[in-house]
Amino acid sequence: MFFSSKISGLSEADINQLKAYIGELLGLENHSDLTLSQNTEKTCLVRLPFVADSIWTSVAEKASEFVQHTFAHSIRFEREYNVPIFEAKQNHVKNVKNIIAVASGKGGVGKSASALNLAIALQLEGARVGILDADIYGPSIPIMLGTQNQRPESPDNKIMQPIVAHGLASNSIGYLVQNDHASIWRGPMASKALSQLLKETAWPMLDYLIVDMPPGTGDIQLTMCQQLPLTAAVVVTTPQDIALSDAAKGIAMFEKLAVPVLGIIENMSYFECGNCHHKTAIFSEKGALGLSEKYALPLLAQVPLNPIIREYADSGKSLLHEQVQHDISVIYRQCAIDLSRQLCESVKLSAMASKLAGSIQVTQLDA
Ligand SMILES: Nc1ncnc2c1ncn2[C@@H]1O[C@H](COP(=O)(O)OP(=O)(O)OP(=O)(O)O)[C@@H](O)[C@H]1O
DSSP: OOSOOOBTTBOHHHHHHHHHHHHHHHTOSOGGGOEEEEEETTEEEEEESSOOHHHHHHHHHHHHHHHHHHHSOOOEEEEEEOOOOOGGGTTSSTTEEEEEEEEOSSTTSSHHHHHHHHHHHHHHTTOOEEEEEOOTTOOOHHHHHTOTTOOOOOTTSSSBOOEEETTEEEEEHHHHSOHHHHTTOOHHHHHHHHHHHHHTBOOOSEEEEEEEOOSSOSHHHHHHHHHSOOSEEEEEEOSSHHHHHHHHHHHHHHHHTTOOEEEEEEESOOEEOTTTOOEEOTTOSSHHHHHHHHTTOOEEEEEOOOHHHHHHHHHTOOHHHHOTTSHHHHHHHHHHHHHHHHHHHHHHHHHHHHHHHOHHHHHHHHO
16 A cells, blocks of 8 residues: 555654544544554554544544643644445446435425435535436436526437536436426336436546435336336334334335445424424334334434525525534534444445345346
């Protein structure tokens, strides 16, 4: 490798101790995923397999204090992200390292808003991110990005240029067909269109491509999921029973397809009164927590019901860019860090699982 793993003034045992300390600060289960190398005389470069800009400054400061205190040495820490590719399904789409489906069993739970805010949060945390709107029943990403009047250009009539907004490269069924046309497509037609949209877009280099899936777990959704070289999925639900039972079907669908589910996002978890700050659980309480316990999946975020989410989404503006300190921005940013870390920890598991299962399963899925 280009990097020397030696750091002047520290022994190998010191470096291991330091790695374990930084790994713990970052919430990484396995600190061997980190690489430390001497950058300049006084700086050490930490290569992280997941993005975490909002916690990095504090991690770097604590790591410097640790080195000073433990080894009487002075080092500053810098970071570089190196998001891994899921081993079993790499190179399916040019330039795209990982494809993550955002799905919901039930319609109207805020899947598209969650997909977009998550994509923006990942980008703000330091990742290169794209969003693909595959929701044939109501492609709302162009409105939420404020790009509904744009059309992807295709100078060679073969490959489309993605539309870039809020730092995200995007493409959507909504840019190409009228809303009511796509919603009557049958499974094969919808999945063919999705596959084309995915493969015939000139994506820039992306760590994550977030796919906003159509709601539901029927044949169309299943076929569409099979058509995508998915790395993983996230399931969005509201806390009430009817949404939860549909979310469980979504989890089961991904299990059937051997796509790891990284976790659950509970949307519209509660409403907080702007005056007295009392929280009301409008759609019931702790619903997604029970689901996450039942399926042993992380509860990645509990996003409140708040008109500001709809206002920003309707006007095509980015809440996370414009209101950086807002509680909701902080929730999504933390969710992005957790998802990114969860992906890098479950990537290995999945790769291992698919190796054990052999190549037959993967071939069938891709057929
Ligand atoms: N937490 C929230 N608080 C307030 N409004 C929200 C919240 N989440 C989503 N919304 C709004 O609710 C509406 C529906 O959200 P969205 O389009 O994301 O749902 P969906 O699950 O993708 O719907 P569909 O099933 O049609 O694909 C949008 O106007 C969105 O801005």
